[in-house]
Amino acid sequence: MRRSTCGIVLLALALCGAQRALSAPVYDTIVDPISGRKGHVPKPEQQKLSRRLAGATPLAVDCGAFNACPLASTIAQALLGNNPNLTLSAGASFSKGLCAQWGTIPAGGFSAGHVMAGWFPKGAVVLSSGIAATGNCNSNTLDYYTGLIGGGGDANLDALVPAYTTYDAVALEFEVTAERDGMLVFQYAFGSDEYTEWVNTAFNDVFGFFIAPIGTPITSGHNVAIVKGTADTQVSINNVNGGSHSDIWTNNRAYDLQAMTPPQSTVAIEADGFTSLLNTQGYPVVAGQRYRFKLAIADAGDQILDSWVYISAGSLLLDQKPNANGTVVLPTPTPGCPNPIVALDASKSTDSDAGDSLTYAWTVSAALPVGGCVHTVTAAGASATVNMSNLASGVTYTVTLTVYDKFDVDDIETETLHVPSDCGVADQAAICANAGTGSGGGTGGGSGGGEIVTYFPPPNLPPWPPGISNNVVPSFPPSSYIMAGLEVAVVPCDGDVTITIDGTTVGQEGLQQTIGDTSEDEVIFIWRVSQFNDQENPVMPDKVIKYTNPDGSYTTSVTFTAAELGQSTAVQTLQAWLDVTDVGSTWDQGAGIVDPTPTFVKLLGCPITPATPHVTIAFDDVASPKPFTVACGATVDLDGTIPATGKTVTLWMWTLEDAATGALIKQFMKTTAVFTNFDLSIVPGVTLDTFYSLSLRLFGPSADWDNDNWSTKVSMTPHRHRLLLRPLHHLR
The missing domain is CATH 2.60.40 (Immunoglobulin-like)
Known part of the structure; x- marks a missing residue:
C-alpha cells in the first residue's frame, strides 16, 4: 500500500465523517502572514469579510438577528440596561478594532437552537477577534473558522499573556458612576475555534474585562474575568479546556466528538469549544465614584482563527456581598466518642439583595506533619456534617465556609475544629496513604455529599546550578517532554529539545495505522522538522530510528539541537512531524502514515550579548x-x-x-x-x-x-x- 500526501486528509475524513468531500470545497483558505497557519472561511462570508474590511456597510448574515457596528454608547447602555444604581458617563468608544468585530444580538434574536439562547434572555453584546456576527450562527460549519482582520494588539491583553504577542484586538471603553456601594458584576460566556487542538501551544487567544477607578492605570490585576474559586486564574484557552477547569467548558470540535465511543454530535454554535455562562469576579465600588471599563479580546500568537466573547445585556449591576455566618456544632463529649458527627450550620448567613439565592461550600483541612500531606474534607449546603472518625485524632482542623450569591460574589468565614484523641484516626500516615479511597468524610444538604481530598506537597526540586544566585523560575517549559498532542517544546539558546513518544500510553494515529496495516518485524520512525504547514520542505535532514522485532510498545525519542534547527537571533516556531512506516528511510513511503498531530517547536532567539555586534x-x-x-x-x-x-x-x-x-x-x-x-x-x-x-x-x-x-x-x-x-x- 502506498500513501499519497492526502493520507492525512483521508484519515481526518474517516474520523470526522460529517465533513464534506473536498472535491467541492465550500470555503476559502486564509494563510496567516505571521505563523503560516491556515484558516477556513465560508465563501459567502469571505465576500462579506472583504467588503467589511474595505469600509463598506456590513451585509446581513443568515445567523439569527444581529445588529452590526452599533455605536459604543449604544453597547455600553445595553450592558447597563435600566439599572438605577449605575450611570453611564459620556465618552464611550471603541479604542481598538474594526466594526466587523462587534455587535449585539437583540432579546429573542438568537438563531434557532443556539446553545446560548437561554443564557441571555435580554440579548448579548458580542466581541470577536474575527467576525462577531458568526457568534450567532447555530451550526459548527468549519473546524478552522476564521476572519483575517489584520489589526494590532493591545497592551493590557499582552500583560495577561506575557509570553505572547496579541493581534486583531477589539476594545470597548466607557465610564460609569456608582450610585451606591457594592460589587460590580456581569455575566458572560467565551467560545473559540482555537479549541481543542491549539490548547497549550504558541496560540492562546485572550480576552479581559478590566475595571479601574478613573485616574488609575489599568493593569492585569484589574481583570475580573477570573475562574470562580481562584484568586487570579483568567478565563482563557490555556486555562479553561478539557484538562483544566473542564467543569465550566464544553468540547464542540467535530473531530474530537466523532472519535468518541459512541460518536457524539456538535451542538448549535460555530465555536469548537465554549464555556458555561459565567459571572465576573465582583469588583468593589464606592458611591459617587467613577470607574473605567475596558472590555477587550484579541488573537494571540498570530492573526488566525476566531474567538468570541458574549456579554449579557442588562447584567451589569451592583451586587451586595453576602454575609457568611457559620457554626461548628460539636457532639457532647463522651468517652470512646460514640457520636463522631460534627454539624456545620450556615443557615444564619444572609444577603441584603432581595431574592438572591445562596450556595455554601465547606472545607475542613489541616496539615498532617507525620503523614506529610494536607488533609482536606469538603461538604456543601447550608446544613452539612463531617465525621471525625475520618479525621486525624488530636489535630485541630480549620473549617472554612464560603458563601456565594447567584452572581458568585462570596464571603468567607473560618472556624476551628479540634478532634479529640479518642475520636479520630491515630495513624496520620495511613490517612495520607489512603487519600481518596474512602467514602467521604463530609456530607451536605442541597448539592450533594462531601469528598475527601488530600494534597501532597510537590517533591523538592533539584538545586540551582553553581554560580546562579538569582533563583528565578524559567519563563518557558522544560525542553524534554512526552509528546502528547499539540504542545510546544521550547529550545533555549544553544540548547536542545528531546521529544519522546510512548506508544503504550499515547494514542498516536500513526502508530495505530502502522499496527493495523503492516505485520512487518521492522518499524521505522522518521522525524522531520519544517516551517509552518510546509511539511515537504524540512529545515534539516530527517532523523531515522529503526525498531527490529518490536515488542509493541514502540517507545522512542529524538533530540534536536539548536544548531541543527538553525537557531538565530530571531524567535522561530517550527513543526516536528513523525512518519511511522515499515520501508526504508524515505519520507512518506511504505505502510503506515504521517501522524497528523505535529509538535510545535519554539526556537528562542539567542540573547544579545556584550560580544554581539551592536x-x-x-x-x-x-x-x-x-x-x-x-x-x-x-x-x-x-x-x-x-x-x-x-x-x-x-x-x-x-x-x-x-x-x-x-x-x-x-x-x-x-x-x-x-x-x-x-x-x-x-x-x-x-x-x-x-x-x-x-x-x-x-x-x-x-x-x-x-x-x-x-x-x-x-x-x-x-x-x-x-x-x-x-x-x-x-x-x-
Whole structure:
C-alpha cells in the first residue's frame, strides 16, 4: 500500500465523517502572514469579510438577528440596561478594532437552537477577534473558522499573556458612576475555534474585562474575568479546556466528538469549544465614584482563527456581598466518642439583595506533619456534617465556609475544629496513604455529599546550578517532554529539545495505522522538522530510528539541537512531524502514515550579548518590533526616528513596565530619536527571565502621540541562558 500526501486528509475524513468531500470545497483558505497557519472561511462570508474590511456597510448574515457596528454608547447602555444604581458617563468608544468585530444580538434574536439562547434572555453584546456576527450562527460549519482582520494588539491583553504577542484586538471603553456601594458584576460566556487542538501551544487567544477607578492605570490585576474559586486564574484557552477547569467548558470540535465511543454530535454554535455562562469576579465600588471599563479580546500568537466573547445585556449591576455566618456544632463529649458527627450550620448567613439565592461550600483541612500531606474534607449546603472518625485524632482542623450569591460574589468565614484523641484516626500516615479511597468524610444538604481530598506537597526540586544566585523560575517549559498532542517544546539558546513518544500510553494515529496495516518485524520512525504547514520542505535532514522485532510498545525519542534547527537571533516556531512506516528511510513511503498531530517547536532567539555586534531595535508605525532578549550587561540602541516622521517632536519618552502586572519600572526621557546603549541590567527592579513591556510616546509643543505598534517586549538572562532551565519533570 502506498500513501499519497492526502493520507492525512483521508484519515481526518474517516474520523470526522460529517465533513464534506473536498472535491467541492465550500470555503476559502486564509494563510496567516505571521505563523503560516491556515484558516477556513465560508465563501459567502469571505465576500462579506472583504467588503467589511474595505469600509463598506456590513451585509446581513443568515445567523439569527444581529445588529452590526452599533455605536459604543449604544453597547455600553445595553450592558447597563435600566439599572438605577449605575450611570453611564459620556465618552464611550471603541479604542481598538474594526466594526466587523462587534455587535449585539437583540432579546429573542438568537438563531434557532443556539446553545446560548437561554443564557441571555435580554440579548448579548458580542466581541470577536474575527467576525462577531458568526457568534450567532447555530451550526459548527468549519473546524478552522476564521476572519483575517489584520489589526494590532493591545497592551493590557499582552500583560495577561506575557509570553505572547496579541493581534486583531477589539476594545470597548466607557465610564460609569456608582450610585451606591457594592460589587460590580456581569455575566458572560467565551467560545473559540482555537479549541481543542491549539490548547497549550504558541496560540492562546485572550480576552479581559478590566475595571479601574478613573485616574488609575489599568493593569492585569484589574481583570475580573477570573475562574470562580481562584484568586487570579483568567478565563482563557490555556486555562479553561478539557484538562483544566473542564467543569465550566464544553468540547464542540467535530473531530474530537466523532472519535468518541459512541460518536457524539456538535451542538448549535460555530465555536469548537465554549464555556458555561459565567459571572465576573465582583469588583468593589464606592458611591459617587467613577470607574473605567475596558472590555477587550484579541488573537494571540498570530492573526488566525476566531474567538468570541458574549456579554449579557442588562447584567451589569451592583451586587451586595453576602454575609457568611457559620457554626461548628460539636457532639457532647463522651468517652470512646460514640457520636463522631460534627454539624456545620450556615443557615444564619444572609444577603441584603432581595431574592438572591445562596450556595455554601465547606472545607475542613489541616496539615498532617507525620503523614506529610494536607488533609482536606469538603461538604456543601447550608446544613452539612463531617465525621471525625475520618479525621486525624488530636489535630485541630480549620473549617472554612464560603458563601456565594447567584452572581458568585462570596464571603468567607473560618472556624476551628479540634478532634479529640479518642475520636479520630491515630495513624496520620495511613490517612495520607489512603487519600481518596474512602467514602467521604463530609456530607451536605442541597448539592450533594462531601469528598475527601488530600494534597501532597510537590517533591523538592533539584538545586540551582553553581554560580546562579538569582533563583528565578524559567519563563518557558522544560525542553524534554512526552509528546502528547499539540504542545510546544521550547529550545533555549544553544540548547536542545528531546521529544519522546510512548506508544503504550499515547494514542498516536500513526502508530495505530502502522499496527493495523503492516505485520512487518521492522518499524521505522522518521522525524522531520519544517516551517509552518510546509511539511515537504524540512529545515534539516530527517532523523531515522529503526525498531527490529518490536515488542509493541514502540517507545522512542529524538533530540534536536539548536544548531541543527538553525537557531538565530530571531524567535522561530517550527513543526516536528513523525512518519511511522515499515520501508526504508524515505519520507512518506511504505505502510503506515504521517501522524497528523505535529509538535510545535519554539526556537528562542539567542540573547544579545556584550560580544554581539551592536544591535538597533527600530520602531515604526506598521508593526511592533519582535520581542528580544539581552544577556546581562548587553546594550542595544532604540530608534524612534520613523514614529517622529512628519511631527514636531521635542521629547521621546521610553517606558518600561512589568509585562505581567503593568507596574511601572522606569521612564527614560530623551531629546533625540535614538536612545543609545540601552542597558536593562542597570535598571533598578529588573530581574532575570522576566518579561517587560517597552513602549514609546512622543511629545511636542502642543500635542503628544502614541501607537500600539510603538511597543515590544524585552527580557534579560544570564550570559548562558540554558543554565536557568531547571530540570523539571516531563510533561504528560
